[in-house]
Amino acid sequence: MAGDRIIVLAGGVGAARFLQGVLAVTPPADVTVLSNVGDDETIYGVHVSPDIDIVTYTLAGVVDEDRGFGLAGDTFRVVEGLTHLGGEGWFRLGDRDFATCLFRTLALREGRPLSAVTAEVARAFGLAVQIVPVTDDRLATVVATPAGRLAFQEYFVRRRTEDEVLGVEFDGAEQAVPAPGVLQAIAAARAILIAPSNPFVSIAPILAVRGVREAIMAAGVPVVAVSPIVGGEALKGPAAKMFRSLGGDPSAAGVASQYRGLIETLVIDQVDAAQAAAVQALGIRPVVTDTIMRGPRQKAALARVVLEAAGVSAVASGSEVEADA
C-alpha cells in the first residue's frame, strides 16, 4: 500500500537544514516538502513566503547562512531606497530576495497558483526536490498577544517575538484546501517526516488545512517527527517561549504531546535522553540521537536516523548537500 515518496512537513530554518540532510541521503526527486504558508505576508507590495524561500535558498546552496534566510551576498538597495523616501524598512528584504517575491507576486496577480510559482522558482534555482505550499489559498497565522492580535511577521520580525503569545490562530484555515498534489503526495508516501520546526506556528498551520491531518493519519505509513526543542530550548525562534505561555512544557515530552495521535516516533536529542520514558508514556516511540545540525555530516547522520526510524533505508546518492559543505 505504501508508495515511494518521502513527505516532509516543513517550517523555515530548522526544516531547511534538516532537509539538506534528507537530500544528502535520499534522491531529491523522491522528496516532497509540504511548506508552511502561515507566515506569508504582503510586505512592500510583494508576496513574501518566508518558509518556502528559506527552504528553496537553503537547498539550492545560496542561502545567507548567517541570517538563516535570504540570499548570501544580497544587497538591500530597494529597502534602503524606501527608507530614504520615508517608507518603512523594518523587514530587511534583500534585492534578489525581493525579486523572488516580486516574481511570485506578478504570477499570482496573473491568476497563477502559489504552488505553480513555487515549483517554477525551485526549478530556476536548480532543485529536483518538490516544494509544495500546503495550500494555494490564504492562510495567515495570527498571534494573540497582550498587545492584541498580530500578523505573524509583525510579531516575528518587527516586534522580535518579544510579546507573550496567548494563542495562535490560522485565519482562512477553514476555507483553505490543500494545493494540487498535496493529498496525492501524502497518499503516495513511504514515510512522513515532521521537520524540527516550531509545532505551533510552523507545523500546526500545515495540519490546519482541511484534510491534511486526516490524509496523514490515513496514509498508513510511519510518521516521524524531530523535536525542535533541545535541552529545554529551541535552537532557533520562539518555540520554547510559546510552550511556556501556551501551557505546555518546552521539552521533548512537550513536543510529543503536541504531536500525540499523529506521530508514531519522535526523534529527540541525546541531552534529552532522560525524557525518553515520558515520551514513551504518551504512546510515542522515542529515538535518541544527536539532533544538533552543525554541518553536512551531522545533517546527513540525523536524516539517516530519522529515515531509519521511519523504516526507510537511506542511500548515499543525495546530491543537494554539497552546496552546504
Add this chain to the structure above:
Amino acid sequence: MAGDRIIVLAGGVGAARFLQGVLAVTPPADVTVLSNVGDDETIYGVHVSPDIDIVTYTLAGVVDEDRGFGLAGDTFRVVEGLTHLGGEGWFRLGDRDFATCLFRTLALREGRPLSAVTAEVARAFGLAVQIVPVTDDRLATVVATPAGRLAFQEYFVRRRTEDEVLGVEFDGAEQAVPAPGVLQAIAAARAILIAPSNPFVSIAPILAVRGVREAIMAAGVPVVAVSPIVGGEALKGPAAKMFRSLGGDPSAAGVASQYRGLIETLVIDQVDAAQAAAVQALGIRPVVTDTIMRGPRQKAALARVVLEAAGVSAVASGSEVEADA
C-alpha cells in the same frame, strides 16, 4: 495681473537639462515644473513615472548622466533576479530607482494622489522646485504604428523607437483633470516656458489635459518654447522621425507650427538661424542662440536667453546647478 511663478512644461532628459539651467538663474522655489505623465506605465508591478523621475534625479544631481535617466551608480539586482527566474527584463530599472517607483506604487495604492507622492519624493531628494504631474488621473500615451497600437514604453524602450509612428493618442485625456495646483500655478505665472522636449509625446500630452491649454492661453503672460530640433535632428529621442511620419518637418519651423497659437516666442539654435524668417512667418518671434546644453555654463546661458525672451530677468542665485558641475 501676472504673478511671479515660472512655469515649465517638461518631458524627460532634454527638459531636465534645461531645468538645470533655469534653476541656476532663478530661485528654485519660484519654479513649477508641469510634468508629462503620458509615459507612465506599470512595469514589474510598480508605477514607473519616467519623466517625473528624470527631472527629479537630474535636478537632485543624482541622475545617471550616461543614460540620462535612472540613478548614478545604481545596481540592477531586482531585474536580474526576475530574469533569472524567467521573468522579463527588457526595462532596465535600477534597484534604487525601483524603490522610488515602489514607494510611489504603495502610496497610490493607499489612495494618495500622484501629485502628493511626487512632491514627497522631490522633498526627500532635497529639491525646492515644485514638480507637479499635469494630472493625477490616468493618461497614457499610445503610439499607433504599422505593428499596431503600442503602449509608450513598449514603443520607446522595448522596441527602441524603431516603429514608424502613424499617430499618437492620449488614452484617458478626455477624462483627466489637472492635478491640484496646476491651474493655480499657471494663473500665477510670470512666464510659461516649454522645455526642449518632444512636442508629440512629451508636451502634447500635457496640453491634452482638460483646461491646461486654455489656462496657458488665458494667463496673459509670455509663452516661450525652446526648439528640441537642431539642424534637422532631435538631440535625443525620436522627435525628428515623428515629424517626418506625422507629416511635419523636423525643423525649427516645424516646431513653430506645432506650437502655433500657443507660444509667442520660439528659441531656436544658431545652426537654424536661416529658419528665423519661416518661424516669423508663422506669427512666432524667433530668438536665435546656442541651444546645445553641453555643461552647466551653456545650460545657464540658454536659460538666461529664454527667461529674457519671456521678459524675466535672471538672477544668479540658482542653487540646484552645482550638482551638475
